[in-house]
Amino acid sequence: MRQKIRKGILTFSALLFPLTFFFLSPYLIVLSATQGIVGGSAMVFFGMFILSIVTSRLYCGWLCPGGAMQDTISKSNDRRWNGKGKNLSKYIIWAVWFGFIVCLWIKNKPLTDDAMFKFEIDPQYLIVYVAVVTIIFLFTLFTGKRGMCHSFCWMAPFMIVGEKLADLLHIPRFRLKVDPGKCISCGKCAKACPMGLSIDKMVKSGKTDSTECISCLECVDACPNGAIRCGIYAKQR
Numbered sequence: 001m002r003q004k005i006r007k008g009i010l011t012f013s014a015l016l017f018p019l020t021f022f023f024l025s026p027y028l029i030v031l032s033a034t035q036g037i038v039g040g041s042a043m044v045f046f047g048m049f050i051l052s053i054v055t056s057r058l059y060c061g062w063l064c065p066g067g068a069m070q071d072t073i074s075k076s077n078d079r080r081w082n083g084k085g086k087n088l089s090k091y092i093i094w095a096v097w098f099g100f101i102v103c104l105w106i107k108n109k110p111l112t113d114d115a116m117f118k119f120e121i122d123p124q125y126l127i128v129y130v131a132v133v134t135i136i137f138l139f140t141l142f143t144g145k146r147g148m149c150h151s152f153c154w155m156a157p158f159m160i161v162g163e164k165l166a167d168l169l170h171i172p173r174f175r176l177k178v179d180p181g182k183c184i185s186c187g188k189c190a191k192a193c194p195m196g197l198s199i200d201k202m203v204k205s206g207k208t209d210s211t212e213c214i215s216c217l218e219c220v221d222a223c224p225n226g227a228i229r230c231g232i233y234a235k236q237r
Ligand code: SF4
Pocket: 061, 189, 192, 193, 194, 195, 196, 197, 199, 212, 213, 214, 215, 216, 217, 218, 219, 220
């Protein structure tokens, strides 16, 4: 039941993407920064960072329209994306992109805010939207399960930084907890994981923290023996 609700929310989010893209766009935040404006997408990304201090990457697993599209494509290609440096590339892209935005903000001070910056469907917006959706589709089709989340999502690093900050400050956040003694090594959790994580091995080792976990809870629901649960816990010292 929980997974049906999650997939329903994701589908709804994907349908709304032509509108919500205004607030998730990697391009509009740059355009607004060139004019000394903190736009809606910058505000949303900041909100993601703050929320992730407690909610980790729940957004990615439960609400992200790009994630919803990838999960649909994974029905055609459900192999794990095992490319070299597959997780590292998104941090490099993010650091260059966000560093450039911060430089623009510094250069164009004083800043103003406009949550509805460029909130109009014009040809330029449609071109960027179609380009981003096409890249998501093709990249995932070529790579495998949530390839874009692993390799070039511009939003994930904001949340991963939030998770790291929570752990550094020992703030309890949403995470998995496991009981290795209950695991019968059936592998159902790993098969169900949309991120292609080896959660079965992680359960056995007792270490389930992964920056790539999107808190979708597929593994929790797939485990026949209740070896995985979830909740808000501080990082174990
Ligand atoms: S490890 Fe579990 S909660 Fe994390 S992404 Fe995989 S299935 Fe989802």
